[in-house]
Amino acid sequence: MPRDTLSPLSDDALLVLYANGDREAARLLTGRLAPRVLAYAWRVLGDRAEAEDIAQEAMLRLWRIAPDWRGGGAQFPPGFSRGATNLAPDRLRRRQGRGADPLDEAPEAADGQPGALQAMIEADRMAALNMALAQLPERQRQAVVLRHIEGLSNPEIAEILSIGVEAVESLTARGKRALAAALAGRREELGYGEGD
Numbered sequence: 510m511p512r513d514t515l516s517p518l519s520d521d522a523l524l525v526l527y528a529n530g531d532r533e534a535a536r537l538l539t540g541r542l543a544p545r546v547l548a549y550a551w552r553v554l555g556d557r558a559e560a561e562d563i564a565q566e567a568m569l570r571l572w573r574i575a576p577d578w579r580g581g582g583a584q585f586p587p588g589f590s591r592g593a594t595n596l597a598p599d600r601l602r603r604r605q606g607r608g609a610d611p612l613d614e615a616p617e618a619a620d621g622q623p624g625a626l627q628a629m630i631e632a633d634r635m636a637a638l639n640m641a642l643a644q645l646p647e648r649q650r651q652a653v654v655l656r657h658i659e660g661l662s663n664p665e666i667a668e669i670l671s672i673g674v675e676a677v678e679s680l681t682a683r684g685k686r687a688l689a690a691a692l693a694g695r696r697e698e699l700g701y702g703e704g705d
Contacts, residue, residue: 553597567593652680
C-alpha cells in the first residue's frame with residue numbers, strides 16, 4: 510500500500526498488514542514504536558548503545574509474534590509493552606551482576622537546537638536527570654519514567670508492571686520526591702531561574 514494511505518492506520522492495523530507481508534507497514538510501525546522503547550531504555554540504563562540494543566530486541570520480538578496476531582479490536586499485542594519495558598531492567602540486572610559501571614555519558618544535542626549554549630544546558634539537565642533516575646530503586650525509576658517522561662496513565666503502567674494502580678501512584682510519588690531531593694541544590698547550576 511502507498512505510504513499516505515497507511516499513515517493514519519492504528520498500530521494494530523499496521524501489525525496485521527506487516528504479518529501479511531507489507532514492508533511499508535513495518536517501517537511505519539517501527540518509526541512509531543522504536544523511539545519510545547529507545548527513550549525509555551536509555552533513561553533506565555543510562556547507556557545509549559545498550560538502549561539501542563533493547564529497542565532492536567523489542568522490535569524483533571514484535572516481528573516474531575506478528576504472524577500470529579489477528580487484531581480485530583483487541584488490545585495491541587499485550588506482551589509487547591510489558592516485554593519492551595522489562596528488557597531494560599533485565600539488562601540492568603545482568604550488567605550489575607557483572608559489576609560493570611554505567612557509562613557517564615551526556616546525551617548529544619539533537620540537530621536543529623536553538624544554539625550551542627542551549628544545547629549544552631539541555632544536555633546537562635538530561636545528564637543530571639538520568640543520574641538522579643539511576644539512584645532510584647528500579648520499580649520507582651520504571652514508574653516515574655513511564656508516567657512522567659513517557660506520559661502513560663497509571664492504569665497503563667499498572668498493567669505493564671503487573672501491579673495495582675495504587676502501587677503505581679505510591680511508586681511515582683516516592684520517585685518524584687527522591688528526584689526533587691537529589692536535584693534540589695542544582696537549580697542554578699542547571700540554568701533554572703527563580704520561576705522555572
